[in-house]
């Protein structure tokens with residue numbers, strides 16, 4: 001089945017338009033790389049300890065199912081190259097963090113370099129959802145790039161009997177903050193690839209649009225300087 005997403009970049013502006021089709025997104029290895037990646041996207045994963053950050057990354061990058069996972073020590077990186085639905089080839093670096101309080105200062109050093117952000121809570125753990133509201137969202141607004149592309153994931157969807165956070169609560173928090181939202185499950189591979197594909201594709205479009213904006217500002221500044229200079233030289 002071919003799923004079709006509309007990127008938020010398409011809504012209401014005339015910048016780069018892109019439709020995201022699941023079938024055209026592809027992980028590529030170095031041997032089949034036809035050209036160098038155009039850019040590197042850095043995506044940071046955040047959330048309370050034990051919500052499943054490492055499991056989700058390993059599930060997406062290596063196809064591993066959730067198993068016994070040791071707490072992440074410090075920061076870990078995984079990177080891979082992808083062909084996106086608009087034909088771009090990108091290098092994607094996913095930064096895995098540890099969710100315990102004592103690593104917060106270390107994690108914050110990586111906020112500024114992130115192009116995209118994945119925030120995760122565990123649908124059976126209220127504290128993991130509260131932490132997002134009280135700590136992660138304010139920190140992202142303070143330390144990350146302005147309007148950083150963000151997806152909110154409610155993980156462990158398989159544990160329906162123990163659910164504490166409803167889909168509506170997750171959706172509401174995402175809407176209030178202009179985040180994309182999905183519920184996922186590593187052990188049964190529900191929505192994992194879809195969530196990562198979406199954040200990678202949308203982050204790439206947002207980054208391209210930001211670069212266009214910056215170029216436009218530069219051109220406008222240069223034109224302004226030139227006009228000023230021309231006016232001066234015409235002046236008696």
Ligand SMILES: Nc1nc2c(ncn2[C@@H]2O[C@H](COP(=O)(O)OP(=O)(O)OP(=O)(O)O)[C@@H](O)[C@H]2O)c(=O)[nH]1
Nearest residue numbers: 050051052053054055067069071072099156185186
């Ligand atoms: N039932 C279920 N268990 C999961 C799921 N995802 C992860 N887990 C389990 O949750 C536990 C914690 O997962 P991790 O991936 O280590 O969590 P983390 O967020 O990386 O934790 P820290 O590194 O300590 O911050 C592991 O035992 C996983 O097997 C899921 O979707 N369903």
Ligand SMILES: [Mg+2]
Nearest residue numbers: 053054071072
């Ligand atoms: Mg971990």
